[in-house]
Amino acid sequence: MTRVLIVDDEPQILRAMRINLRARGYEVVVADTGAGALSAAASAVPDIVILDLGLPDMDGVEVIHGLRGWTRVPIVILSGRAESRDKVGALDAGADDYITKPFGIDELLARLRAVARRGGEQGASPIVRFGRVTVDLAAHRVTRAWPAADGTDGPLGADGRVSPGSGAGGDVGDVGDGAAGEERVDEVHLTKTEWGLLRVLVSHPGKLVTQRQLLTEVWGARYETETHYLRTYLNRLRQKLEDDPARPRHLLTEPGMGYRFQP
């Protein structure tokens, strides 16, 4: 879900936009000062920032500079001033679009889609690595490197049996050629549910995620009590991703509370 930070000092505008954007499926975070905007952008890490230029504590261009110092998040300016000088200043400071009030909500939404579209395509795709596993959240792709030292280990267990859920039509195939001393990199095929679970966990690196949160985000609110799903699927993920599934090092259990992804 796209997360939008709205920065405006007029409560009624803030409220109207929050309602509108939430109704369109955006996740909304708000701030009503420039300083609040900068700290909210750092903590909430929004996908888009909507910034009103007429803030009480800071000049709008200063806010843009403050953001651009460390992030390339798309910034859409809302302003009552339609003068060319203001637009040029804001755009050259690093804003991506400039809309003058009054504006239509449809136009705002279309412009948000436009900047989000561009913003989403570029930039380092969010890649998470742990152990020998690489998770590409944008491409929905998981790869796992296997040591080639002994040459025989790999997706096939020591007993030669195909481990359940790996191989068997799911894997695309080896990328490496298996030559001695080289690493083999295999695609790890995850089902929709497995992927959803892994996504939630790696999105909160190092943090404890409660069972309830996992169940609602992956299965839906009605599954809040089906904790055995978590056990089954954590087991599957560990089988596919952990070097020693019986002694997980990255997908950890916090008994009585939930699970934790340890990078």
Place this chain on the structure above:
Amino acid sequence: MTRVLIVDDEPQILRAMRINLRARGYEVVVADTGAGALSAAASAVPDIVILDLGLPDMDGVEVIHGLRGWTRVPIVILSGRAESRDKVGALDAGADDYITKPFGIDELLARLRAVARRGGEQGASPIVRFGRVTVDLAAHRVTRAWPAADGTDGPLGADGRVSPGSGAGGDVGDVGDGAAGEERVDEVHLTKTEWGLLRVLVSHPGKLVTQRQLLTEVWGARYETETHYLRTYLNRLRQKLEDDPARPRHLLTEPGMGYRFQP
């Protein structure tokens, strides 16, 4: 130097903008029709396109679609129409910004800098190759090379029967002459829908594309649930493009999630 393609049918505007942009250090290419814009974009490969919506030969949104079919070059719309409906249509078709006339040249230049700032980082080759297939996104053309080793194989199966979905009036004809040791290269004819599907997939190489995204981009938002279209058309594409359509290596299914183009 940044190359800008200006598309407008009013000579005086064309002239004024050419002078202004050249004075600012831009290289300027012009076109005064939609068709001319598409061919100029393909041959001149501009860094930015400035597009007037009121062209005589094509609807502006069609031009945007024609460009977005193969390139992500930033598109800035100029239009006399300020209605929300026009803006939304153009932006959702893939435009990056929308400026209503009359406009200040300073604002235009600032918006060009804003889109160029982001656009310069990407840019993909309009030609995609995988296996024996070459996809030219700019020319809307797909070719497939056949091994000439045994001399008899090709679009005709070993039993002499025309393989379903290829050939059968679709192929334009052999380009190669079939001499021993040479490769034969055949045009692969794709229908509009097939092309749209392939375009979306190869535009996101290696990434998973959800069923919803494919359906909305190729068929439209109202077809979001018609997943059987995807199955039918993926089958057709595999028949035409995969060496072994039953075991696709490049047009892959991710069960429950979507499809992936694997270069």
Place this chain on the structure above:
DNA sequence: ATCCTTGTTAACGGTTTGTTGACACCCCCA
């Protein structure tokens, strides 16, 4: 020691997907 939570494995069956074929529509052409 016993109970509760968690881990592990296997199997069933519904759902999704692949595949084929039929049919209506449209445009071009005679």
Place this chain on the structure above:
DNA sequence: TGGGGGTGTCAACAAACCGTTAACAAGGAT
């Protein structure tokens, strides 16, 4: 105006996949 090839849409069936469930083992806490 009628015919025919090409295309989009839809239905039906087979096959593969994966969510769900069950059963039991293991570990830890009270």
